[in-house]
Amino acid sequence: MLVFIIKKLLNAALVMLAVSFLAFLIFQLAGDPVDMMSTEQSTQADRDALRERLGLNDNFFVQYLRFVANAAQGNFGISYRNGQEVLGLIAERFPATMELVIVATILSLLIGLPLGVLTAIKRGTWYSEALQFGSIIGVSLPSFVVGILLILVFSVTLGLLPAFGRGDVVQLGWWSTGFLTQSGLTALILPSISLSLYQVTLIMRLVRAEMLEVMRSDYVKFARARGIPRHRIYFRHALRNCLMPVVTLTAMNIGTLIAFALITETVFQWPGMGMLFIQAVTFIDIPVMAAYLCIVAFIFVLLNTMVDISYAMIDPRLRNAK
């Protein structure tokens, strides 16, 4: 088990190294930062000094090593746009995105899992078929359309929920949370529904397909033949065997959600990392883009590693896998 974990961690480190290389390449390909940072009044001497200060006279490899070393310590340099520490900028926006993503993930599991089980075990009933049909809509509607529709119905027409922003937040150390105020919580409702709708339908369809598959398996038949009651077979024997792909999908999708939150954040003017990234793109703020890339990749890799390790906890056969 320990060897397994160490192996997975080494894998993760390698992937991060590759990603950081790509992030570093952005700097190389996006033109000369000295041109972007200096004004029209700067002299050649100023420019040379800046070039020296940024370490751009060193060779490519040394620069890359410095970038990795700095990034590993959380130092992604200074934003070209407003001269602030990039890490500080991201840390400020990170809680907003994470809270949105966490709520959306919990929603998708809380709704998607039971619906998936229900549509599988009640296959052929009208409500199961209706849910199955409805899920196609959920899968095929783009999230910005869902967001705009939600705003139209609940904010504009009914006036029940706020259409944009995060509401009031409470500062817990460096983490700002919207969970503790009523306006923060109501502000979360529409964006998290809009972000999770696709996930709900995805998880529902996945669980349904897996359940149907598992219900046909010999061990389910054998459990029935042993007189184990249906509900126990559904929720103990069958569901647990379906969890593997659900865990994978959910964890991988947290990464996707963070990336896709970009759209939802734009629709709802949610002050998260996605908004920050969009702004960075418009201003060609390379350090912010590179840092965003590294951090999102880091979250992906972290989740993947956790998925691999959780596999071993769900499935005993993988525990001793070499």
Add this chain to the structure above:
Amino acid sequence: MLDAGQPCLEVRNLVVEFPNRHGTLTALNDVSLTIQPGEILGVVGESGAGKSMTGAAILGLLERPGHIAGGEILLTGRRIDSLGDREMEQVRGREIGAIFQDPLTSLNPLFTVGAQLSETIRQHGQGITRAQTRARAIELLREVGIPGPAERIDHYPHQFSGGMRQRVVIALALAANPRLIIADEPTTALDVSIQAQITGLLRRLCKDHGTAVMLVTHDMGVIAETADRVAVMYAGRVVEVGPVEQVLKTPAHPYTRGLMASIPALGARVEKLHQIDGSMPRLNAIPVGCAFNPRCKSAGPRCYRERPDLVPSSAGEAACWLYEGGVE
């Protein structure tokens, strides 16, 4: 206890149908069987003859849209074919145990064998404590010949070999001391050397516990070694039934004769293996009269008109006009 002569299992004129788009397929047509307490009844036939289907129907585990369309199933005199799902859960495991073909897939890979045994024991025993359950589980594992049961109980199915897993499956089937075990091809997926061990174990355990067994297999060797009586099925019907030595030595039905002749004798070198010409009809194309008539060398005009029923024959009972007034 049971009164003398009360059969453990009685299947009367069982009909199982599968409705589909093109009409209704009759998978089992008028199947009747009896098994006495403690008796091992072998059920043989080609794939698709309805042997496993009969087992599934008795367990109430027919796959939809298959359903029982006629006849009745009595377990020690009590009708079980008309029971609801809840009541059948009380019957399955507790009164009828089951063993399936593939031990590699019969056990849930995510639970230890102990967890699966305990689950079954607790399901069928009220007010039994955790410690008693565990003790009983270890006892069962010991009984089916698993070495070091106290340790093995906490192992997962993938840590057992195929033969050992089938022993665990047998322990699970026996967990609640059922009156009847339906063993569907219990040795087919195993190595020949393991097969003999498993059939031997099954036979010994059932004699010890007085459990009756319906042993479904296509392997005549397994039947010969294990069964007391044998029922031969063909195209959804029982065509011959009788004590195992007689049916194997002096089969009465032309199909059984063909079946026996196709088993090559050990050591005898033959130029060409015997086979029954043709193949079993599909369920949607069962001929009028006797279903075996296209392949039967003794068939006469009557065999193409009327369906024979089981009548006394040289080896018990056979469904053939040869034993009831001739084929003309």
